[in-house]
Amino acid sequence: MDVTIRTSEDSLLGDKDYLSTLPLPSASHSNTFGRRKRAFFTTATLVSLFFLTSYLIIQQRASDRFGVDLKPIPFKPEDVEPPSNATYPIASLYSGARGPPTPLFRDNLLPDKQYLTSWPSAGWSNDVMAFGNLIYLALITDRIPVIPKFTPSHVLVDGHADDLPFGEVFDIPRLASLIKSPILEWRDIKIDESPVVESMGCWAIWPEQQYYDSIPREGWFPRNSGLDVSYTRAPSWVKANPGNEHDKTSRFWDLARLSFPDARREWLNNGQAIQQTPSPILNVIEDPDQQMLCMDYLYFAAAIGDVEYDYDFSPAWRFVVAHMHWTERLEAIGELYLRSTFGLKPSQPIPPYITIHIRHGDFSNWCNGVPLEECFAPIPVIARRVREVQEELSIKYPGMNVKHVIMTSDERDEAWWDLVRAQGWCRIDHSSTAAQYGRWYPVIIDAIVQSKGMGFVGTDRSTFSIISRRRVEDWQRGVARTVKWGYRGADDH
Ligand SMILES: Nc1nc2c(ncn2[C@@H]2O[C@H](COP(=O)(O)OP(=O)(O)OP(=O)(O)O)[C@@H](O)[C@H]2O)c(=O)[nH]1
Numbered sequence: 001m002d003v004t005i006r007t008s009e010d011s012l013l014g015d016k017d018y019l020s021t022l023p024l025p026s027a028s029h030s031n032t033f034g035r036r037k038r039a040f041f042t043t044a045t046l047v048s049l050f051f052l053t054s055y056l057i058i059q060q061r062a063s064d065r066f067g068v069d070l071k072p073i074p075f076k077p078e079d080v081e082p083p084s085n086a087t088y089p090i091a092s093l094y095s096g097a098r099g100p101p102t103p104l105f106r107d108n109l110l111p112d113k114q115y116l117t118s119w120p121s122a123g124w125s126n127d128v129m130a131f132g133n134l135i136y137l138a139l140i141t142d143r144i145p146v147i148p149k150f151t152p153s154h155v156l157v158d159g160h161a162d163d164l165p166f167g168e169v170f171d172i173p174r175l176a177s178l179i180k181s182p183i184l185e186w187r188d189i190k191i192d193e194s195p196v197v198e199s200m201g202c203w204a205i206w207p208e209q210q211y212y213d214s215i216p217r218e219g220w221f222p223r224n225s226g227l228d229v230s231y232t233r234a235p236s237w238v239k240a241n242p243g244n245e246h247d248k249t250s251r252f253w254d255l256a257r258l259s260f261p262d263a264r265r266e267w268l269n270n271g272q273a274i275q276q277t278p279s280p281i282l283n284v285i286e287d288p289d290q291q292m293l294c295m296d297y298l299y300f301a302a303a304i305g306d307v308e309y310d311y312d313f314s315p316a317w318r319f320v321v322a323h324m325h326w327t328e329r330l331e332a333i334g335e336l337y338l339r340s341t342f343g344l345k346p347s348q349p350i351p352p353y354i355t356i357h358i359r360h361g362d363f364s365n366w367c368n369g370v371p372l373e374e375c376f377a378p379i380p381v382i383a384r385r386v387r388e389v390q391e392e393l394s395i396k397y398p399g400m401n402v403k404h405v406i407m408t409s410d411e412r413d414e415a416w417w418d419l420v421r422a423q424g425w426c427r428i429d430h431s432s433t434a435a436q437y438g439r440w441y442p443v444i445i446d447a448i449v450q451s452k453g454m455g456f457v458g459t460d461r462s463t464f465s466i467i468s469r470r471r472v473e474d475w476q477r478g479v480a481r482t483v484k485w486g487y488r489g490a491d492d493h
């Protein structure tokens with residue numbers, strides 16, 4: 001059989017031939033049609049020119065006002081994440097309990113689900129990281145994370161503050177949707193600060209991780225929440241570097257083993273004396289709970305490093321904390337403070353800016369006798385880092401000239417703030433923040449402001465700075481630097 005192969009050219013020619021056989025419209029119809037077509041194209045061109053000119057004028061005005069070229073930032077995949085006010089498709093993604101909170105949490109657990117919890121016990125950023133580790137561990141063990149409140153261990157320096165619910169800070173439905181797992185807070189399953197005391201068995205990881213303390217690291221959240229916890233000391237293999245007193249880390253997958261029956265059974269029945277601490281209220285000892293797996297303190301958990309959030313590969317950052325966005329309310333409050341800091345009206349756009357975070361306060365404990373003025377990085381050293389960020393931003397986003405700089409810090413010495421002002425850097429006015437929103441809010445608002453900048457200069461060894469650096473680099477595709485300190489010239493480079 002002969003096969004004729006038609007090329008696309010053949011078929012086009014064929015179509016042309018076919019078109020030439022079609023009847024043409026009459027001349028008068030063709031003229032009217034031509035006039036309409038010309039009129040349409042002339043109008044369309046004029047309208048397009050009008051919009052293009054308006055856009056260029058607005059850009060130029062913004063450019064003059066803020067000293068920046070508001071060039072569009074390249075598309076990033078995260079842009080497709082749903083906005084925080086979106087309706088999330090599957091409500092059950094972020095449920096995971098039988099119903100509203102009950103006096104006993106056990107009445108609220110779903111029989112075919114497993115859960116994981118842990119306690120807060122340090123500064124706010126450390127606890128953000130610890131909760132990120134908790135959620136990541138829950139993901140890899142197929143458990144539902146149950147998150148406690150933040151406790152004000154350091155905010156207390158300024159006086160009393162109430163425990164702060166995780167969901168008051170982070171958008172839980174959005175997080176649940178992004179990580180595709182239900183997320184619960186303790187207040188979802190047990191009545192908040194319930195007077196009904198309930199016992200539970202928990203693993204004590206902390207006594208294994210460090211060398212000076214055999215007491216589980218519990219903080220005060222469980223006791224405030226009607227939870228009476230007894231502890232079983234975890235196997236020695238939960239510490240990654242046994243005998244190393246400087247590295248307290250556990251590997252995620254070593255901890256994950258405790259989620260499964262084999263490792264648990266092996267350890268509890270190994271014939272050695274198991275160290276167990278009775279619960280403080282009911283004075284009972286329970287083996288670690290299997291459905292509500294509990295580990296006392298999870299800040300020191302990592303995949304391969306130690307303070308792993310400092311590195312771009314950190315799985316707890318990439319799979320969890322990167323998706324912990326501020327609640328809509330906090331976003332609005334953060335923008336309010338930014339506008340007020342820059343003196344902008346609600347209708348005016350917030351210009352790209354750089355935030356500095358300089359930690360002093362209790363960091364003086366690490367100065368080891370070096371005078372503070374030599375130990376902490378001086379203002380010109382910080383200014384050099386700011387210039388580096390400005391330069392890199394102008395290369396990364398050609399034409400972008402970021403002049404707005406905000407200093408955030410725990411420093412209280414007004415003479416130091418005068419030096420900051422002399423650089424032309426702004427300071428956020430927190431004179432009424434605590435009274436208006438509560439004692440947690442100055443530090444939370446500063447973290448929000450840091451996260452929204454195109455540039456960030458942080459303090460070495462500050463967990464607060466580490467998370468802000470990650471947010472600026474990942475959320476804003478921005479540029480960050482870290483200032484070293486501890487002795488004169490520590491940041492020389
Ligand atoms: N408002 C404000 N407060 C700060 C800032 N940096 C530190 N602080 C205060 O100092 C405290 C620092 O103590 P921690 O709670 O230990 O901070 P952290 O979150 O653990 O972070 P690092 O200690 O920096 O690793 C915070 O709780 C705040 O009260 C800041 O930039 N702005």
Ligand SMILES: [Mg+2]
Pocket residue numbers: 123124126
């Ligand atoms: Mg701290």
